[in-house]
Amino acid sequence: MSRIMNFNPGPAALPVVALERARDELLDFEGSGMSVMENSHRSKVYEAVHDRALSLLRELMAIPEDYDVVFLQGGASMQFALVPMSFLPPGGSADHIAMGAWSEKAHSEAAVWANAVGARARVAASTREGGYTRVVRPEEVKLDDGAAYVHYASNETIHGVQYRQLPTFGRASQVCDMSSDILSRKFDVAPFSLIYAGAQKNIGPSGVTIVIARHDFIEQGRKDLPKILQYRTHVEANSLLNTPPTFGIYLVRNVLDWLQSSGGVDAIEKQNGMKAAELYAVIDAHREFYRCPVELESRSVMNAVFRLPTEALDKLFVDEAKKASMVGLKGHRVIGGIRVSLYNAVEPTWVSTLCTFMKDFVNRHG
Amino acid sequence: MSRIMNFNPGPAALPVVALERARDELLDFEGSGMSVMENSHRSKVYEAVHDRALSLLRELMAIPEDYDVVFLQGGASMQFALVPMSFLPPGGSADHIAMGAWSEKAHSEAAVWANAVGARARVAASTREGGYTRVVRPEEVKLDDGAAYVHYASNETIHGVQYRQLPTFGRASQVCDMSSDILSRKFDVAPFSLIYAGAQKNIGPSGVTIVIARHDFIEQGRKDLPKILQYRTHVEANSLLNTPPTFGIYLVRNVLDWLQSSGGVDAIEKQNGMKAAELYAVIDAHREFYRCPVELESRSVMNAVFRLPTEALDKLFVDEAKKASMVGLKGHRVIGGIRVSLYNAVEPTWVSTLCTFMKDFVNRHG
Numbered sequence: 001m002s003r004i005m006n007f008n009p010g011p012a013a014l015p016v017v018a019l020e021r022a023r024d025e026l027l028d029f030e031g032s033g034m035s036v037m038e039n040s041h042r043s044k045v046y047e048a049v050h051d052r053a054l055s056l057l058r059e060l061m062a063i064p065e066d067y068d069v070v071f072l073q074g075g076a077s078m079q080f081a082l083v084p085m086s087f088l089p090p091g092g093s094a095d096h097i098a099m100g101a102w103s104e105k106a107h108s109e110a111a112v113w114a115n116a117v118g119a120r121a122r123v124a125a126s127t128r129e130g131g132y133t134r135v136v137r138p139e140e141v142k143l144d145d146g147a148a149y150v151h152y153a154s155n156e157t158i159h160g161v162q163y164r165q166l167p168t169f170g171r172a173s174q175v176c177d178m179s180s181d182i183l184s185r186k187f188d189v190a191p192f193s194l195i196y197a198g199a200q201k202n203i204g205p206s207g208v209t210i211v212i213a214r215h216d217f218i219e220q221g222r223k224d225l226p227k228i229l230q231y232r233t234h235v236e237a238n239s240l241l242n243t244p245p246t247f248g249i250y251l252v253r254n255v256l257d258w259l260q261s262s263g264g265v266d267a268i269e270k271q272n273g274m275k276a277a278e279l280y281a282v283i284d285a286h287r288e289f290y291r292c293p294v295e296l297e298s299r300s301v302m303n304a305v306f307r308l309p310t311e312a313l314d315k316l317f318v319d320e321a322k323k324a325s326m327v328g329l330k331g332h333r334v335i336g337g338i339r340v341s342l343y344n345a346v347e348p349t350w351v352s353t354l355c356t357f358m359k360d361f362v363n364r365h366g
Numbered sequence: 367m368s369r370i371m372n373f374n375p376g377p378a379a380l381p382v383v384a385l386e387r388a389r390d391e392l393l394d395f396e397g398s399g400m401s402v403m404e405n406s407h408r409s410k411v412y413e414a415v416h417d418r419a420l421s422l423l424r425e426l427m428a429i430p431e432d433y434d435v436v437f438l439q440g441g442a443s444m445q446f447a448l449v450p451m452s453f454l455p456p457g458g459s460a461d462h463i464a465m466g467a468w469s470e471k472a473h474s475e476a477a478v479w480a481n482a483v484g485a486r487a488r489v490a491a492s493t494r495e496g497g498y499t500r501v502v503r504p505e506e507v508k509l510d511d512g513a514a515y516v517h518y519a520s521n522e523t524i525h526g527v528q529y530r531q532l533p534t535f536g537r538a539s540q541v542c543d544m545s546s547d548i549l550s551r552k553f554d555v556a557p558f559s560l561i562y563a564g565a566q567k568n569i570g571p572s573g574v575t576i577v578i579a580r581h582d583f584i585e586q587g588r589k590d591l592p593k594i595l596q597y598r599t600h601v602e603a604n605s606l607l608n609t610p611p612t613f614g615i616y617l618v619r620n621v622l623d624w625l626q627s628s629g630g631v632d633a634i635e636k637q638n639g640m641k642a643a644e645l646y647a648v649i650d651a652h653r654e655f656y657r658c659p660v661e662l663e664s665r666s667v668m669n670a671v672f673r674l675p676t677e678a679l680d681k682l683f684v685d686e687a688k689k690a691s692m693v694g695l696k697g698h699r700v701i702g703g704i705r706v707s708l709y710n711a712v713e714p715t716w717v718s719t720l721c722t723f724m725k726d727f728v729n730r731h732g
Contacts, residue, residue: 004399008406011612019393019401026389027382033370033691035385037571037617040374040694073439073573074594077608081592109592116590200609205403207439207573207611224482226447226475228440242443243566245573245611246377251403325399328406 005350008328018254037247056256080109086221095124100156132159134295149173155181160305193217204252307337371716374694384620403613422622446475452587461490466522500661515539521547526671559583570618673703
């Protein structure tokens with residue numbers, strides 16, 4: 001078996017120990033005589049995994065006691081709908097900060113719901129005109145004083161833009177999509193009313209979504225929706241309202257165990273910073289060749305995007321990298337170019353190998 | 367490794383070959399150097415799996431050309447909400463047939479949505495008074511001529527009640543929850559407008575939902591909902607509107623490959639019939655001891671429920687069976703007693719072993 005250097009944007013590389021553990025016990029989980037995914041979600045065997053995943057999340061992120069943590073399905077995209085359904089009342093408004101493809105999508109979905117119930121989903125600020133090459137600065141945001149909440153994304157995977165320090169916008173409830181940088185760095189949960197994240201970047205496989213929300217915010221949610229669409233019912237049922245994606249949550253548990261034993265969020269933040277610094281140093285040393293459109297202070301530690309002088313060179317770069325066992329480097333079709341995703345499970349040696357390749361590539365083709 | 371005889375009601379036993387295949391390639395899928403769950407959902411490697419799973423479903427179930435097939439998330443419980451959201455218009459009504467816990471839940475969730483939009487979710491017939499011990503007969507149903515659709519469940523896992531022949535109710539569109547018996551027998555898809563099923567009984571792990579619907583019915587769905595909540599957008603995107611639960615779908619592919627190589631639905635239907643016949647024969651031979659409350663013609667081939675003369679004997683039965691490596695036999699907390707789930711992956715030899723155990727148990731304790 002030969003493992004490859006995987007820079008995929010998500011679904012992304014997972015820690016090999018988390019996968020080996022899954023492999024070794026796939027047909028017989030902890031002596032139960034069956035796979036973890038064949039166990040009942042109401043069994044003691046599974047519930048221990050479920051509760052361990054939840055408590056590891058609380059511990060690793062230092063989530064305050066008055067916050068609920070739940071596992072849902074449907075990815076961040078489902079949250080784009082569920083957040084306004086619960087928290088944007090008829091006649092109300094929500095403020096959206098748009099700084100890339102994902103925060104734009106969150107806004108469009110909210111706008112559809114707002115339209116259906118006679119509410120408004122406003123764009124309080126957008127960097128669309130500049131092509132999403134920097135974060136939105138708090139001072140340029142035009143907030144609605146009566147907004148039910150402000151929604152933003154901490155990191156934009158397609159445009160490679162990230163808040164290096166997490167801002168808050170005004171005094172409304174803060175809702176944040178952290179799909180692509182949750183658990184990559186330390187931050188204070190307390191300013192947020194609700195945080196959500198699809199698992200498939202830093203947490204586990206696709207098919208699991210994590211929601212972290214202040215309990216009193218959850219309680220404000222609309223009550224006349226089907227139960228499956230309300231956050232409170234999932235909280236009350238400890239994420240066992242209906243059958244959860246048990247194997248996905250089990251893998252989340254494995255990934256979080258790995259993260260904890262690797263030194264937790266502090267250690268991974270340091271490592272992520274070093275990986276990104278090494279890569280951006282090569283980009284900056286050859287800025288005429290590796291052209292990063294993102295402003296310096298908005299560059300993402302998770303997804304570095306750049307273009308080569310021609311599309312033909314972009315393609316050659318991806319092809320040659322693949323021959324050298326590095327994959328997942330092609331930029332998103334929306335913007336083209338190259339994208340290097342540097343999530344937690346991307347090993348520092350892979351980044352060093354990529355940097356060496358990049359220096360060699362510019363020497364040969366620059 | 368010692369595998370157990372697993373009669374779990376869902377998540378349930380999976381074919382061992384489907385799991386072995388997953389184990390063997392968990393760290394390196396088809397030479398990609400990574401797990402299938404680390405591959406991009408837009409990669410050729412993953413898309414081949416995705417498309418194969420969809421085409422196997424079409425082939426095994428003989429799904430007509432004018433039907434769409436999609437993979438969603440959230441289980442049958444999410445469909446309880448999405449069906450009325452798309453197909454129950456303001457001012458309209460839907461007819462629900464209630465014959466157990468799951469069809470009741472489908473009705474309650476529909477009723478919440480109906481109430482919110484000024485529509486009605488009617489109970490057109492229910493066997494609640496009799497304790498859900500038989501199917502609803504078409505002649506006792508009071509249909510609304512103008513109903514947008516009729517909803518029923520083909521099998522009730524908790525109450526052990528199943529339509530041995532699938533009925534249609536009136537002339538409205540037929541919507542059916544087949545979570546617990548899809549792929550267990552041959553049936554004609556054509557009378558149905560929409561069929562849905564959570565995967566975790568006969569198809570794969572929890573976290574994947576299958577929806578099969580006539581294309582023109584999908585097109586009638588409400589258009590002013592967030593895209594993630596509309597069936598049509600998932601159809602248009604070939605179930606890749608957002609990141610699907612890739613590993614779950616991969617396992618579905620493995621299970622369907624197994625089913626096909628085992629002779630398909632015809633062969634499994636025959637085998638399922640023999641398993642159920644053997645079990646019910648033991649129950650009937652000791653009807654004073656193994657008391658099945660379900661009327662003869664409504665007995666489920668997938669979930670056999672019965673009670674012993676006392677709760678203490680129920681408990682002893684479960685405990686002794688466990689010592690003999692048979693698990694998952696405890697009845698649902700709502701009705702107690704014993705439940706034997708006989709899904710596709712439950713091997714005939716397990717059922718024979720259980721039957722021998724049951725005869726011995728009645729000799730010792732009857």
